[in-house]
Amino acid sequence: MAVLLLLPYALLLIQSFWRLRNGTLTHELTLDNYRRLFGTRLYPATILYSAGVALRVTVISLVLAFPLAYVLAFKVRRHKTLLYMAVIIPLWVSYLVRAYAWKIILGQQGILNGMLMSMGIIRAPLTVLLYSTAAVVLALTHIYTPFTLMPIYAVLDAIPASLKEASQDLYASRWRTFIHVILPLSLPGVVAGCTFAFVLSMGDFLAPQLLGGNDSALMVSNLVWSLFGVAYNWPLGAAVSVVMLGLTLILLWVAGKVEARGSYGGDARASVVDYAAPI
Amino acid sequence: MSFADPPFRRRFRAASTLALQLLALSLLVACGGGGAASKAPRGAATKIVFTRTGDARADAMTYLKLLCPKPIGGELNFMVWEGYTDSAFTAPFERACGVKINATYMGSSDDLVAKLRAGGSQTIDLVSPSSDAITEIIQAGLAAPLDTTRVPSFGDLMAGFRALPVARSGGKIYGQPWAFGPNPLIYDTTKVTPKPTSWAVLWDDRYKGRISVQDDIATLYMVAQYLGLDDPKDPAKLYNLSDADLEKVKAKAIELRPRVRKYWSTAGDMTQLFQSGEISLGEGWPLMTHQLRLVKFPAGEVIPKEGTTAWADHWVITTGAQNLDAAYAWLEYAAQPFTQKLLADVTGYIVANPGARAYMTPEQATGQHDIAEYGAHVNFWQWGSKRDKYQEIWNTVKAAP
Numbered sequence: 001m002a003v004l005l006l007l008p009y010a011l012l013l014i015q016s017f018w019r020l021r022n023g024t025l026t027h028e029l030t031l032d033n034y035r036r037l038f039g040t041r042l043y044p045a046t047i048l049y050s051a052g053v054a055l056r057v058t059v060i061s062l063v064l065a066f067p068l069a070y071v072l073a074f075k076v077r078r079h080k081t082l083l084y085m086a087v088i089i090p091l092w093v094s095y096l097v098r099a100y101a102w103k104i105i106l107g108q109q110g111i112l113n114g115m116l117m118s119m120g121i122i123r124a125p126l127t128v129l130l131y132s133t134a135a136v137v138l139a140l141t142h143i144y145t146p147f148t149l150m151p152i153y154a155v156l157d158a159i160p161a162s163l164k165e166a167s168q169d170l171y172a173s174r175w176r177t178f179i180h181v182i183l184p185l186s187l188p189g190v191v192a193g194c195t196f197a198f199v200l201s202m203g204d205f206l207a208p209q210l211l212g213g214n215d216s217a218l219m220v221s222n223l224v225w226s227l228f229g230v231a232y233n234w235p236l237g238a239a240v241s242v243v244m245l246g247l248t249l250i251l252l253w254v255a256g257k258v259e260a261r262g263s264y265g266g267d268a269r270a271s272v273v274d275y276a277a278p279i
Numbered sequence: 280m281s282f283a284d285p286p287f288r289r290r291f292r293a294a295s296t297l298a299l300q301l302l303a304l305s306l307l308v309a310c311g312g313g314g315a316a317s318k319a320p321r322g323a324a325t326k327i328v329f330t331r332t333g334d335a336r337a338d339a340m341t342y343l344k345l346l347c348p349k350p351i352g353g354e355l356n357f358m359v360w361e362g363y364t365d366s367a368f369t370a371p372f373e374r375a376c377g378v379k380i381n382a383t384y385m386g387s388s389d390d391l392v393a394k395l396r397a398g399g400s401q402t403i404d405l406v407s408p409s410s411d412a413i414t415e416i417i418q419a420g421l422a423a424p425l426d427t428t429r430v431p432s433f434g435d436l437m438a439g440f441r442a443l444p445v446a447r448s449g450g451k452i453y454g455q456p457w458a459f460g461p462n463p464l465i466y467d468t469t470k471v472t473p474k475p476t477s478w479a480v481l482w483d484d485r486y487k488g489r490i491s492v493q494d495d496i497a498t499l500y501m502v503a504q505y506l507g508l509d510d511p512k513d514p515a516k517l518y519n520l521s522d523a524d525l526e527k528v529k530a531k532a533i534e535l536r537p538r539v540r541k542y543w544s545t546a547g548d549m550t551q552l553f554q555s556g557e558i559s560l561g562e563g564w565p566l567m568t569h570q571l572r573l574v575k576f577p578a579g580e581v582i583p584k585e586g587t588t589a590w591a592d593h594w595v596i597t598t599g600a601q602n603l604d605a606a607y608a609w610l611e612y613a614a615q616p617f618t619q620k621l622l623a624d625v626t627g628y629i630v631a632n633p634g635a636r637a638y639m640t641p642e643q644a645t646g647q648h649d650i651a652e653y654g655a656h657v658n659f660w661q662w663g664s665k666r667d668k669y670q671e672i673w674n675t676v677k678a679a680p
Contacts, residue, residue: 020667022664107555214542218678231670
C-alpha cells in the first residue's frame, strides 16, 4: 500500500529532473527546471500571489468560523446537530454552482450592485466586486470556512464542562476563562482548520479561472495545468509541483509542532495529521 | 433550404440520375460480398447518391443503409475534440455499419500529440487534430496518408479547405477537412461605434475594462498580428517569432492587461460576459456571434485589417489503424452534407461541406462561411518550435504586476 501511495510522488520527483529537448522528453538528469523556476520572476511571483490569497482566505475563515464554532459548542442547547448541519450542508452543493452564484451576485448588473445603486450609495456599478482578487478570496472563503469550522467545533465541543466550572470556581472572569482555558485548548483545532483553509485555497484552480480578472486569473495550480496541458513541459510542471509539495509538507510539519505544544493530550486533541490522513 | 442554393441544385440534378446510381450501388454490394476478412468495399469506392428528403437525420439513415449494406464489424478508437462523436451522427453509423466507436476526448492539441507519441497511434485509429497539431503528427510519422479514392465524396468538401498546406506533406494528403473557425473581433453594436476595423480598438481608452480575450497563446498571435510582426507570405513566421519580436509582443500584451475585464476560457464564458453587460468587445469565435444573435444580442463581427488566426480540424487516420474499411466508411460518411449539418447542430462550427447549408435554416446557414471569403486575412494555426516559450510569456503577461 505504502508503495502505491509513494510511487506517484517518486515519479513526480524524478520527472522534475528530466529535460525537454525540442518538445520531446528526454531522460537525462538536469537541474535546469529548478534553475528556470527560481530564476524567472513568473514562478516565485505566482507562488507568492497564491500564498497571499490563501492567507487572506485563512484569516477571514478563522474570524468567521471561531465565533460560530464557539456559539455552537457552548451557547446552543437545542437543535445543535441541526445548526451544525446547516453549516456543513453547503459543502454538498457543487463548487461550480456556488462560483456561478457569486457571478450573479457580484456582477455589474448583479444583485449587490443593483441594491447599492438603488439605495443611492454608488452611482456607477462597482467593477472591483467581480473578476478581481477580492472575488477569488470571497469565493474561496465561502467554500473553505466549513473546513475551518469543523475541527474547531470538534475541539471546543470536547472540552469537558468541568474545566470551565473549575475556572469559574476559582473566580476567573468569563474573559479570563476564555483566554487561559478555552483558547489554549482549542489551539489544535484552530491550527488544523487554518491548515485546511490555507492548503486547499492555495491549490485552488477554479476560483481564479471563473472569478479572477486581469490580475487574478493565475494561481499556482493554473500554472501547473498550463505547463502540463498546454506547454507540454512536464519536467517544469513537475518541478513546480515538487516545490509546492515541499512547502505543504513544511507547513504540515510546523502545524504539527504548534499543535503538540498547544495540546494537553486529552480528548480535545484534534491533530492536523489525524484530519489530513484520509485526504 | 433554398432551391437557389447552388449545392442544392447540383444535388437535385444528381438525384434525377437515380438509375445510374442504383447500378453503382449494385456494383458496390457485389464488391462488398467478396472479401472474407472484410465485407466492405476495398480499393476505389463509388459515390453513393440517393434522393434527399431535406431532413438530415432521415437522410443519414437512408445513406448508411447504402454505405453499409452488410455490417463491417469491429471497432474504431477515436481521440477527438468534444462534440465530434456526438451520438446524433455516430449512433446511426454504429448501428448501420456494425462498428463500435470508442471515443476519448483530447484536452488540448498538446494532449493529442503527447498521447500519439507515447504509443497511442497503435491503439487509436482516427484523430481530429487542429491545424497546429496535424503538422506535428505528420512530421512525427504518426499519420497514414489518405487514399482519397476510397473517399469518393472528398471532392465535395470546400476547395479552399482541401487546399490547406497543413494537411499535406511530400505530395500526399493526410487529413480530411471537417470544420474550421477564425478568431474574429466580436463587439456589441450598440456600444462600439463606428464599426471597428483594427485590433487597435482593444487598446482604445474608451473601452478600458470592457474587453475580453482568450486565456490562451492565441491572444499572443493576435497581438503579434496587430504589431505587424507576421508575414502574410510566410504564415509560419507568426508561430516562430524571434525572441526580440516576442519581447515586443509581451510588452504590448502587458499594456492590454489592465484593459481586460476577464480572460475567457470557454465559448460560454465570453457570451455570458456580453450578456451580463461586463464587456463590449473582444476576440472570440464565430460560434459566439452566432449564439449571441440567436438570443437577439446585437453582436457584430469583423476580421480586422491586420488579419487574424484560425483553426481548422481534419480527420486523420493513424499509422496503427487496423480496421481500415471501417475507418474509410467513417470518412466517407463524415464528408456527407447531412452528417456535417448534424455536426453544425452540435458544435455551431463552420463545417467543411458547403452542401450542409441546404439542410439548415436560413439563420443557421448565415453562420457558415467559405474559407475563401476570409482570404489571406486568416492565418491557420501552426505548430511552432517555441510553443513552451509562448506559453511562458502568456503566463507572464497574466501575472504581470
